[in-house]
Amino acid sequence: HALDEDQNYLREMRLAWTLANRPGATSPTISANTIWQMGTVNGAAISLGPDVPLGALAPGSLADLVLLDWKAVRGDWAPDGYPAPAGLLEFLLRKANRSHVRHVMINGEWSIWDGQSSRVDTAAITQEIKTALTRQNITDPPQIARTAQALAPYLRQFYAHWEA
Incomplete structure (x- = not known):
C-alpha cells in the first residue's frame, strides 16, 4: 500500500522516517537503519510470517535485490566520496x-532491467x-457527481470497520 498511485516505496520510507522524527529536543530519534529494516526485512516478516526465510541472498531464502543508479541518486553536485560511508543510508x-x-531481481529472476x-x-x-477510459462518459460532470454522492454511503459503510 502506498500514499498515492505512483508506488514509490523509497519515498514512503522517507515519509515514515520524516514523520517518526518529529522536531524537538526531547523527541525520540529513529535512525535511518531502523526505518530501512522496517521497510525491508522486518516489514516482509510481518507480512509473510516469522517462519518464512527472508533477508538473505542464499538458496532457499526469499530475498529480492534492487539495484539503484547511484550516480543519479547522488546527483551531479556531489563530489567523489560524498557522502561519507557512515552517511550513505x-x-x-x-x-x-x-x-x-x-x-x-525477485526470487532469482530479473523482473526489471534498465527500468x-x-x-x-x-x-x-x-x-x-x-x-x-475513452469508453467512459466523462462529458457529464454533474452526473459523475450524482453517482459519487449515491455511492458514498455504501463506501463509508464498507470501510467503516477499518476505523474500529
Whole structure:
C-alpha cells in the first residue's frame, strides 16, 4: 500500500522516517537503519510470517535485490566520496526514489532491467487503460457527481470497520 498511485516505496520510507522524527529536543530519534529494516526485512516478516526465510541472498531464502543508479541518486553536485560511508543510508533515504531503480531481481529472476519490466507488457496495459477510459462518459460532470454522492454511503459503510 502506498500514499498515492505512483508506488514509490523509497519515498514512503522517507515519509515514515520524516514523520517518526518529529522536531524537538526531547523527541525520540529513529535512525535511518531502523526505518530501512522496517521497510525491508522486518516489514516482509510481518507480512509473510516469522517462519518464512527472508533477508538473505542464499538458496532457499526469499530475498529480492534492487539495484539503484547511484550516480543519479547522488546527483551531479556531489563530489567523489560524498557522502561519507557512515552517511550513505541517510543519504539514500533522503534522495532516492523509484526513478533511480535500474534493476530488480525477485526470487532469482530479473523482473526489471534498465527500468523496464520483463514480466508485463506495460505498453499494452497503458493502451488498454486508455481504451477503457475513452469508453467512459466523462462529458457529464454533474452526473459523475450524482453517482459519487449515491455511492458514498455504501463506501463509508464498507470501510467503516477499518476505523474500529
